[in-house]
Amino acid sequence: MAFTLKILGSSSATPAFGRYPTSQLLQVEQDYFLIDCGEGTQFQLLKYQCKINRINHIVISHLHGDHFYGLVGLLATMNLNGRTEDLHLYGPPLLSDVITSQFRCSETWLIYTVHFHVLDPVQQVIYENDVMTVSTIPLNHGIPCTGFLFQEKTRKRRIKKEALPEYISPHQIKRLKEGKDLFDENGTLLYHNADLTLSPRKSLSYAYCSDTAYYEPILEQIHNVDLLYHEATFMNSEAERALKTHHSTTHDAAQIAKLANADKLLIGHFSARYKDLLPLLEEARSIFPNTQLATEGTTISLAD
C-alpha cells in the first residue's frame, strides 16, 4: 500500500524565502492527487522529480490565487508533453470558466480530456475506488472552501500463512479475508476464521484542511485521522489578524489536532512575515507535540 504525501509549497498568499504557494502531491496506490496548485507548482514537481503525467486527479480547495494560479500552466505543460490520459479536476464552480477563458485567449486546445467536477461547500464523496474514498471537508474561510479527507477503506483480514491447511482454494482464501469461517460441502465447520487470520491493518487516512479559521465542526469528520494538515498562517500573537482574515494560528491548528485525536499534525501556509519557522513549530508543539512543518520537499509515508 503506497500512501505518500509530498509537500510542494508551504507559503500563504505571497511567496517568500524560497517558499512556494500551496500545493501537495498525494499518492494512494495507483492514484496521484495534486492538492491545490499555486503558482510555480509545475516547477516544484520538476524539482522533486515527480512525474507530471502520472497525476490523474487535481483537487482545488478554493479560488484564492495562491491555491490555483499554477493550474493553467500545469495543464498547458501536460498538453505540450503529449498527455493523452484523462484528468479529473475538482474545484469550485467558477474554476472551469477561468481556466477555459485563459486557454481560449491563447488559442490553446487540449489534446487530452479534463473531466471537471464541481465542488459545493458541503460534505460529499467526490471519488471512490476499491481501496479508498475522497470526501470534501467544508471549511470556514469567508469564500466557499473545502478541505479533503483521503481515507483508505476498511482493509481485509490478513491470512496467517503458517496456520493454513495444506489444501485451500482461492475461494476459501477470499472468504477468510472477508472474516468468514470455512465450512465443508455439508455445512460442517472446518475452521474458525480467527484461527487462520489476523485483524486487518489499520486503514490509513489523511485530512487536508486549508484555508480555514479555527472551526470545530470539522472535528467529527477528521476524528482519529492518521495525518492532519492544518493551515497555521500566523503565530498566536496574530490571533486577531487570523480571525479577521479567516485563517488559523499555530495554537488553532494544534488544538484541532488534539481534539480530533490525530496521530500527527503538519502545519503550513505560513505568512511571508516569518522567515524563521521554528517558533511556529514550537508554539504548535506546546499543545500538540507530534507536529511537523510542512516545508517544501517534506515527504511523509503513512504505509507500513
Next chain:
Amino acid sequence: MAFTLKILGSSSATPAFGRYPTSQLLQVEQDYFLIDCGEGTQFQLLKYQCKINRINHIVISHLHGDHFYGLVGLLATMNLNGRTEDLHLYGPPLLSDVITSQFRCSETWLIYTVHFHVLDPVQQVIYENDVMTVSTIPLNHGIPCTGFLFQEKTRKRRIKKEALPEYISPHQIKRLKEGKDLFDENGTLLYHNADLTLSPRKSLSYAYCSDTAYYEPILEQIHNVDLLYHEATFMNSEAERALKTHHSTTHDAAQIAKLANADKLLIGHFSARYKDLLPLLEEARSIFPNTQLATEGTTISLAD
C-alpha cells in the same frame, strides 16, 4: 544614465532544467519595465532582489501562456504588498479580460490603479518621456505578437567644462547643450558651439524580439541597435520545426543581428529539449560572434 537589463526567464513553452518561462526587467533611469511575465516571474524577482513595487510598466508581447501566466500572481502580490502607485500594463486586447476574470472569481480587488493600454500588432510608440521612447515591433508568430524597442532619445551635447568662460548663464548653457552658438545682445557671435561642447554620447537602444519566426521586416526598425534580444528556441537542425511553430533557430537570430548591424545579441526562449545550451551559443556565434546566452540572472548594463 541607468540602462540595465536583467534576465528572469529563458525557457520556452515549458520550464526545464531550472529555467523559467520568459521574463526580463529593464531599468531606464527611473522607469522599470517588466517585459513579459511567464509563470514564476515573481519568484525570480524575489530571488534577484528586484523591488517589485518599483516596476511601473509591464509589457506583454503576446498571449501564449509562457509569456503571461505569471502576471495575475504578480499583480496580486503587488496588492498584498500595499502598492499604491499606478501601474501601466500594455498587451493584446484580451489580456485585460483574462486578468479581470481571475480577480473577479477570487474576489480580489486591487487597491492601486492599473492603466491598461491595448497593443495592436502594428508599429506604434506606446510610451515616451523626456529621455526615451518605447515602440512596438510587429513580429511573425501565428498569433498577434509584438516586440519592443526601447530607445534613448538623441542626447544633448556635452559641455567642455575646462573651455567655458568665467561668466556664463544657465540659459547660455542650455543653448550650448542644444548645439547653438552664443551671441551677445547685439547679435555678435561670442562663441562657436563646437569650441565649448563635445558631441553627445551615443543614444542607447534595446530591442526585444520574442516570439517570432525569422522575419526581415523588423530590420529597418532595429538597425544599429546596441542590444538585440532575439528568440532562438531551436538549434539549426530543427529549422523545419521552427518554421512550423513560428519560432527561430540560432542561425535565424544571428542572421537578424548581423543584418541589423546590432552591437550585441542575446539569445533565449530555449526549448526544453536542450539541457546544455553551449551548442546553441556556438551555432549563433558562428554567424554573429558577439552573442551571449540570456540565462536567468544575466545582467547587462548599456550605460557608460
